[in-house]
Amino acid sequence: MITLGYDIGSSSVKGTLYDVESGNEIASSFYPKHEMKIDSPQRSWAEQNPMVWWESIKAVTAELLKASGKNSSDIKAIGISYQMHGLVITDKNNEVLRPSIIWCDSRAVEIGNDAFNKIGQQKCLNSLLNSPGNFTASKLAWVKQNEPGVYSKINKAMLPGDFIAMMLTGETRTTLSGLSEGIFWDFEKDEKSETILSHYGFDKSILADIVPTFGLQGEVNAWAAAETGLKAGTPVTYRAGDQPNNAFSLNVLNPGEVAATAGTSGVVYGISDTLKYDNLNRVNTFAHVNHSQKDKRLGILLCINGTGISNSWIRKTVFDQNFSYKEMDRLSETINIGSDGAVFLPFGNGAERMLQNTELGAGFSGVNFNLHEKAHLVRAMFEGIGFSFIYGMEIMQNLGVNPKIIRAGKDNMFLSPVFRKTIASISGAEIQLYNTNGALGAARAAAYGAGFYSSLKDAFENLKCLETVYPDMPKKNEYIDAYKKWKNELEIKLTNRR
Numbered sequence: 001m002i003t004l005g006y007d008i009g010s011s012s013v014k015g016t017l018y019d020v021e022s023g024n025e026i027a028s029s030f031y032p033k034h035e036m037k038i039d040s041p042q043r044s045w046a047e048q049n050p051m052v053w054w055e056s057i058k059a060v061t062a063e064l065l066k067a068s069g070k071n072s073s074d075i076k077a078i079g080i081s082y083q084m085h086g087l088v089i090t091d092k093n094n095e096v097l098r099p100s101i102i103w104c105d106s107r108a109v110e111i112g113n114d115a116f117n118k119i120g121q122q123k124c125l126n127s128l129l130n131s132p133g134n135f136t137a138s139k140l141a142w143v144k145q146n147e148p149g150v151y152s153k154i155n156k157a158m159l160p161g162d163f164i165a166m167m168l169t170g171e172t173r174t175t176l177s178g179l180s181e182g183i184f185w186d187f188e189k190d191e192k193s194e195t196i197l198s199h200y201g202f203d204k205s206i207l208a209d210i211v212p213t214f215g216l217q218g219e220v221n222a223w224a225a226a227e228t229g230l231k232a233g234t235p236v237t238y239r240a241g242d243q244p245n246n247a248f249s250l251n252v253l254n255p256g257e258v259a260a261t262a263g264t265s266g267v268v269y270g271i272s273d274t275l276k277y278d279n280l281n282r283v284n285t286f287a288h289v290n291h292s293q294k295d296k297r298l299g300i301l302l303c304i305n306g307t308g309i310s311n312s313w314i315r316k317t318v319f320d321q322n323f324s325y326k327e328m329d330r331l332s333e334t335i336n337i338g339s340d341g342a343v344f345l346p347f348g349n350g351a352e353r354m355l356q357n358t359e360l361g362a363g364f365s366g367v368n369f370n371l372h373e374k375a376h377l378v379r380a381m382f383e384g385i386g387f388s389f390i391y392g393m394e395i396m397q398n399l400g401v402n403p404k405i406i407r408a409g410k411d412n413m414f415l416s417p418v419f420r421k422t423i424a425s426i427s428g429a430e431i432q433l434y435n436t437n438g439a440l441g442a443a444r445a446a447a448y449g450a451g452f453y454s455s456l457k458d459a460f461e462n463l464k465c466l467e468t469v470y471p472d473m474p475k476k477n478e479y480i481d482a483y484k485k486w487k488n489e490l491e492i493k494l495t496n497r498r
Contacts, residue, residue: 005443013056018443023462027068031059044106047099079238079446081245082161106351112138129285136182169218214449237449249441258403262413266307270401302392306346332379338482344384386422431469
């Protein structure tokens with residue numbers, strides 16, 4: 001029994017074929033082989049053409065079938081993970097009307113802040129658990145205000161994963177979890193938010209009908225089958241945003257459990273069973289994949305935009321494309337904790353929610369030309385991102401998220417010993433690393449959604465921990481001192497900015 005998982009990211013589309021009985025990956029692929037382009041027509045804007053995602057889906061599917069030697073008829077269910085908070089708008093013919101305004105675009109910040117104040121801050125927090133902020137609803141409002149001709153043609157507004165599912169099935173649908181991440185869900189009334197729809201002047205018909213996160217969401221139609229090589233009639237049985245999906249892939253489903261990732265963005269995602277929110281909206285609360293009115297499961301999400309791009313920027317700028325990330329990991333380990341006084345703030349990729357939507361910019365400080373070399377800059381970068389995680393986790397403690405164990409996939413920046421040891425030693429939490437990723441998680445979830453597992457416990461029976469990173473207790477104070485210096489630099493810069 002084989003399922004297929006897609007992960008639609010902003011750097012590439014990944015795909016995995018998954019063996020349901022063994023719990024093993026059969027084949028995996030990604031496309032394009034270079035980082036997908038993000039267009040920025042103006043400062044703080046970030047857009048992608050959704051049809052590029054679709055072309056990548058086609059390429060990945062072909063590569064998976066070729067590499068595995070499987071037939072499309074062997075695939076019994078499809079799951080979709082996708083970059084959160086993006087906006088895709090289509091007309092009555094399901095044609096895309098403009099490029100997608102993606103997760104790291106900051107153009108709607110002021111629109112969301114204005115809505116937060118006019119609706120009433122406490123009303124927003126009580127019902128939406130968030131400010132409208134820079135999320136999908138506010139991005140749609142930006143289109144309405146600034147591109148009225150485009151807005152007048154809209155039939156449906158959706159998230160990136162909804163778009164890919166629409167292309168596969170011809171059906172425009174969404175999930176409760178997806179509506180909550182777009183700030184379209186009223187948690188008090190358990191329905192689409194009339195407050196947001198009314199304030200922004202959206203007709204309710206602009207939102208898709210709701211389907212369960214796990215279960216039949218549509219079937220691959222004849223057109224999509226001809227385009228992709230998939231078999232017509234193959235069911236789509238799961239979709240979720242990348243961070244809820246990452247948590248699912250790590251079996252993080254119950255209150256008190258915490259997942260993390262450090263790819264394009266850096267995320268800590270903790271599960272709660274109560275409707276909690278941060279008064280300053282620095283971390284956000286959304287419906288998790290297994291949330292229901294009866295059994296509440298909320299994902300409290302800390303996001304750091306500048307994570308992956310800091311790592312790639314250092315490699316391209318300080319070294320070159322031939323210098324590997326593994327070599328950067330090795331170099332960073334040659335430098336003392338605290339990088340001998342060099343400090344790096346990784347906030348150069350748009351407005352940071354954790355900093356109350358401030359665009360702070362990235363930068364080094366404390367650099368001594370007679371002391372610091374390339375290796376110091378690399379270690380300062382790893383530490384700066386790790387310190388950002390700790391800074392956000394301090395905020396999350398106020399919402400009851402205080403992990404003893406953090407689960408993460410053994411990939412991206414969690415391959416860096418300096419990065420993961422920094423987080424473990426300051427937080428005091430063990431970091432458990434697993435061989436999983438977004439596409440594999442989506443394929444596993446598709447199997448559960450199709451009923452191939454009788455329970456979630458059965459679905460994760462074969463998930464194994466590869467490595468555990470423990471706090472370095474003898475050097476804990478050194479890490480804490482370095483973090484205090486970093487935090488002081490951050491707060492000085494924030495004070496000056498405000």
